[in-house]
Amino acid sequence: MVINPTRAAGLNRLHDFLPQAGIAYARRRNEDDVSHVSGLSTWLMHRLLREAEVIAPVRKQHGDAAEKFVSEIFWRTYFKGYLERRPSIWVDYRAEVRQGRDRLATESGLRARWEAACKGETGLDCYDHWAQQLVSTGYLHNHARMWTASIWIFTLGLPWALGADFFLRHLMDGDPASNTLSWRWVGGLHTRGKHYLARAENIRRYTGGRFDPVGLMNEDADPLDGPPVPEVSPVPLGDAWSQGRVGLILHQDDLSPGLPEPEGIATFHIPDRRSPWTTGRHARAFTDGALADARDRFGTNTHLANEDAVAEWAGAFDALAAPYAPQGPAREALDALQVRLGRPIARIMDPWDTRAWHYTTAGYFKVKKAIPRLLDG
Ligand SMILES: Cc1cc2nc3c(=O)[nH]c(=O)nc-3n(C[C@H](O)[C@H](O)[C@H](O)COP(=O)(O)OP(=O)(O)OC[C@H]3O[C@@H](n4cnc5c(N)ncnc54)[C@H](O)[C@@H]3O)c2cc1C
Incomplete structure (x- = not known):
């Protein structure tokens, strides 16, 4: 699957995938074969495509048969809201990766x-x-991600956070929320006591017999143990768009925001903060390409390569704004940048997130139940 870092390429992929997004997707999405899934996650992660614009044509073409695909898109929204409302999970994950590195x-x-x-x-x-x-x-198919994570934790006996780090470093769609919480889900830390154990029979079946690791995996392991899931905090409100001359800072978490016309616009290169180790070449190349694509679309040449460059550029504006960055490397970088500049960067929320995150208080079911209201209400 070719995943080019432009919005146009994402729209093309959506167009090509549309005929398959209904019943065919629901039936065959678990087969470890990328031709049965959309491959849209990398564009969605960078918000070169937005959730609503992917869902709308799929529903239009498939009606009720689009339910499975739409539900999968909402898993992304659920995980983002879940982590955003329990930020200590991300902080603890970062600490566990550092501890893992020290042990290594x-x-x-x-x-x-x-x-x-x-x-x-x-x-x-x-x-x-x-x-x-x-x-x-x-890139990896979802089922392969589940098997790989399960084998990492339960058969290879390696720390789950180092596995999540391995994924986050290399996945082009590397998403702090989907990745961290999926690894926790596999380990049994998300839904406490319920883990995902990869089974040889399941692997044989969904790889069409390419692999048959019978007797080679630990299929009896207990779930991981860990501290209780933290209390849920309120949905963040974000900030208002300021009056006056606003400089808009675009970053890797949202490269097609629908915001008022700013006075100036620039892309900001988030330093390599995914991991203590170097980010994989495909992940790096996609993000760099996506930033270049955003500059083309928004008609700007301004790329801010570091905090000093932002400080110089920011002097021309009364106020600074950026699309809201949820927990993760972009948020950490914007927070650090704000301290360095000594002035606020308004974080503008997407109403899609504000509305859906309201339901991310417990398991996915609450979000799932709210989907008709979120889409049509
Ligand atoms: C251990 C593990 C780690 C993962 N890490 C990431 C990650 O870093 N980034 C990421 O985007 N997804 C992650 N996922 C979720 C899922 O595997 C990918 O979103 C999906 O495989 C992307 O391929 P696709 O676009 O072809 O998916 P499709 O099957 O075509 O699904 C359509 C869209 O729905 C969303 N989606 C589908 N399944 C999930 C899911 N289980 N959780 C959240 N959203 C989902 C994605 O936005 C995806 O693009 C992870 C899953 C596991 C088990």
Whole structure:
């Protein structure tokens, strides 16, 4: 699947996928074959495409048969809202990755197993195939992500946070919320006590017999144990668009915001903050390309490569604004930038998020139930 970093390429992919987004998607999406899924996540993650504009034509073409696809899109919204309302999960995840890195420095056995897992050299064929596919393409099918994460945690016995870091570094659609919470879900930390155990029979079936790891995986492991899920906090309100000359800072989390016309507009390069290790080349290349595409579409040449460049540029404006960045590297970078500038950067929420995040108080079911109201109400 070719995933070019432009909005036009995303719209083309949506157009090509439309005929399959109904009953065919519902029936075949679990097969480990990218031709049965949309491949839209990377455009959605960077908001080169927005959730609503993907859902609308799918519903128009397929009606009720679009339910499964629409529901999957809302999983993204659910996870974003869930993490946003429990920010300590992201903070704790970052801390666990740092602790994992410290352990790798002193525990040579763990380091050797981690390196083998990251290179796809564990000797377990199916796992090695997916780990290498992740690094060499920047994409994995959802079912392969589930199996890979489960094998990482329960068969290879590696820390879950280092696995989430491995994914976040390499996935072009690397999303702090979907990734962290999916790994926690696989481990049994999201729905406490309920984990996802990859089974040889399931892998054989959904890979069409390409892999048959019978007897090679731990299919009896217990869920991980961890602290209780934190209390839910209110939905953030975001800030209002200011009067006067506004400078709009576009960043990797939202590259097609529908905001009022600013006085000036620029893209901001978020430093490589995904992980303590270097971000994979496909993930880096997509984000860089997507920022360039945004400059083309918004008719600006201004790319702010670092905080000093922003400080110089920002002097021309009465106020600064940016699309709301949920928990993750972009948010961390904007917060740090705000401190460096000594002036606020208004974070403008998308009403899609404000409305849907209202329902992210517990499991996905609440969001699912609200979908008709969110789409038509
Ligand atoms: C361990 C693990 C890690 C993951 N990490 C990420 C990540 O970093 N970024 C990311 O975008 N998704 C992540 N996912 C969710 C899911 O695997 C991908 O969104 C999906 O595979 C993307 O491929 P697609 O666009 O072809 O999906 P499709 O099947 O075509 O689905 C359509 C859209 O629905 C959304 N979606 C589908 N499934 C999920 C899901 N389970 N959770 C959240 N949204 C979903 C995506 O926006 C996707 O583009 C992860 C899942 C697991 C199990």
